[in-house]
Amino acid sequence: RKASERKLKSQSPTDASKLVGKLRADSKQASVIAMLRAPAGATIAAMAGATGWQPHSVRGFLAGVVRKKLSLNLISEAGDAGRVYRIKNDGTPATGRAA
Numbered sequence: 001r002k003a004s005e006r007k008l009k010s011q012s013p014t015d016a017s018k019l020v021g022k023l024r025a026d027s028k029q030a031s032v033i034a035m036l037r038a039p040a041g042a043t044i045a046a047m048a049g050a051t052g053w054q055p056h057s058v059r060g061f062l063a064g065v066v067r068k069k070l071s072l073n074l075i076s077e078a079g080d081a082g083r084v085y086r087i088k089n090d091g092t093p094a095t096g097r098a099a
Contacts, residue, residue: 028051029065032050032058033072033087036066036072036074037087039086041086042085042086043081043083043085044059044082073087073088074087074088075087
């Protein structure tokens with residue numbers, strides 16, 4: 001058999017669904033989400049400094065993982081130190097951009 005057929009057979013949809021929503025507590029993603037859950041929120045620079053990611057990678061994580069995959073209500077506000085991002089805990093999923 002081809003290698004691609006073996007991969008497809010070994011990764012069933014039920015196995016993938018078990019992994020969705022599980023973050024390691026010591027991962028970079030978990031630390032960014034913890035920063036976003038803080039009442040003060042976090043800037044792109046603070047998240048990049050905490051993870052070692054480039055600013056464009058932080059923005060991609062916010063859009064792709066936080067907003068789309070996890071459907072968290074991410075809001076951004078202009079602050080004294082620049083744009084501040086945080087997760088609003090009102091229980092409603094993100095429907096688009098909030099400014």
